[in-house]
Amino acid sequence: EIVLTQSPATLSLSPGERATLSCRASQSVSRYLAWYQQKPGQAPSLLIYDASNRATGIPARFSGSGSGTDFTLTISSLEPEDFAVYYCQQRSNWPLTFGGGTKVEIK
Amino acid sequence: EVQLVESGGGLVKPGGSLRLSCVASGFTFSSYSMNWVRQAPGKGLEWVSSISSSSSYIYYADSVKGRFTISRDNAKNSLYLQMNSLRAEDTAVYYCARDFRYCSGGSCYSIEVFDYWGQGTLVTVSS
Numbered sequence: 001e002i003v004l005t006q007s008p009a010t011l012s013l014s015p016g017e018r019a020t021l022s023c024r025a026s027q028s029v030s031r032y033l034a035w036y037q038q039k040p041g042q043a044p045s046l047l048i049y050d051a052s053n054r055a056t057g058i059p060a061r062f063s064g065s066g067s068g069t070d071f072t073l074t075i076s077s078l079e080p081e082d083f084a085v086y087y088c089q090q091r092s093n094w095p096l097t098f099g100g101g102t103k104v105e106i107k
Numbered sequence: 108e109v110q111l112v113e114s115g116g117g118l119v120k121p122g123g124s125l126r127l128s129c130v131a132s133g134f135t136f137s138s139y140s141m142n143w144v145r146q147a148p149g150k151g152l153e154w155v156s157s158i159s160s161s162s163s164y165i166y167y168a169d170s171v172k173g174r175f176t177i178s179r180d181n182a183k184n185s186l187y188l189q190m191n192s193l194r195a196e197d198t199a200v201y202y203c204a205r206d207f208r209y210c211s212g213g214s215c216y217s218i219e220v221f222d223y224w225g226q227g228t229l230v231t232v233s234s
Contacts, residue, residue, distance in 0.1 A: 001169075034220040036152075043202055043224035044152065055207075055222060087152055091219040095168050096154040 002026055002090050004099035012107040019075040021102045023088035028068045032092040035064055035073045038101075039084045047086075048073065078104070109133040109223045111203050116228030123193050123232070129186040129203030129225055137181035140164075140206040140217055143188050145199035146227075155201070156188065157219065171197075193232045200227040 003026040013019055023033065031051040036044040046055040048064035051071060061076040075082055083106050088099040115127040127143070143155040156177040157166045165177055176189040186203050204221035 032218075036221075038152075043227060044221070045224070046207065046220060046222045049207060049209075049218065049220045089152075089154075089220065094166050096157070096166075096219055098152040098154065101151045 001095055002029060002093055002097050004088050004090060004097055006086075006088060006099035006102045008102060009100070010103045010105060012105050013078055014107045015078050015080055017078050019073075019078055019082070019104055021073040021075075021086055021104075023066075023071040023073070023099050025069045025071075025090060029090040029092035031067045032090055033064075033066070033071050034089045034091065035062075036087045036089065037082075037084045038087065044087065075104075109205070111205065111223055111225035113201065113203050113225040113228040116201065116230045118231045118233065119193055120234050121194060121232055124189070124191045125193065125230060127188040127190065127201055127203075127228060127230070131184045131186065131203075131205070134205070136184040137161075139208065140219070141179060141186045142204045142206065142219075142221060143177060143186075144202045144204050144221065144224075145197075145230075146202070147196075147199045150199075153199070157206075158186070160217075190230070193230075195232050198230060198232050200229050202227045 005024045007022045035048040038044040052064045063074045065072050085101045085103045087101050110132045113129045140159045142157045158177045174192045178187045203225045205223040206217050207220045207222040208217045
């Protein structure tokens with residue numbers, strides 16, 4: 001099973017700041033990594049698929065990069081609605097696995 | 108509008124059974140692989156099971172293999188999860204989620220990421 005490790009666990013930032021979230025895989029997942037956002041009491045929503053492709057309707061301030069074992073989700077300038085928990089997920093191998101999440105909170 | 112509506116959750120004793128349902132609308136259900144993902148209270152996401160559009164391919168997490176069964180009825184636009192021998196650690200919100208499909212260069216691809224999710228149904232396993 002591929003283990004995804006997200007860091008940091010919590011990121012405390014102010015609106016307008018840049019957020020950089022990391023996801024590291026225990027073995028190569030090529031570019032088969034996705035990112036999701038989850039707000040309290042809601043289902044997750046897809047942000048990025050295959051490392052760097054934004055899903056439909058996702059603002060350009062969200063970008064993904066990386067390949068192999070190291071991936072980054074960047075939010076260029078945090079909006080109030082971006083404070084949430086973010087998860088990465090790999091689809092390279094079964095079983096599909098998620099990272100433990102990074103909470104982006106208001107500083 | 109794509110909608111996924113889960114039902115069937117509730118309180119069940121350890122060792123008991125439940126059957127979750129997910130009714131889909133707003134898209135051609137029979138063309139999409141579907142999935143169950145769960146989230147224990149205050150915890151992260153855990154993939155549970157996937158089923159291909161024609162039920163030809165089925166996958167399970169090791170944590171549920173042999174106890175849970177995924178199935179679908181394309182005529183009823185419905186996805187199911189039969190859960191047997193339930194344990195306390197199965198307590199979670201269970202989401203159904205659709206595989207993402209995209210088209211590029213004249214071809215379309217279905218990939219195991221989840222672009223639409225239901226609102227979830229809570230399963231509590233407790234005596």
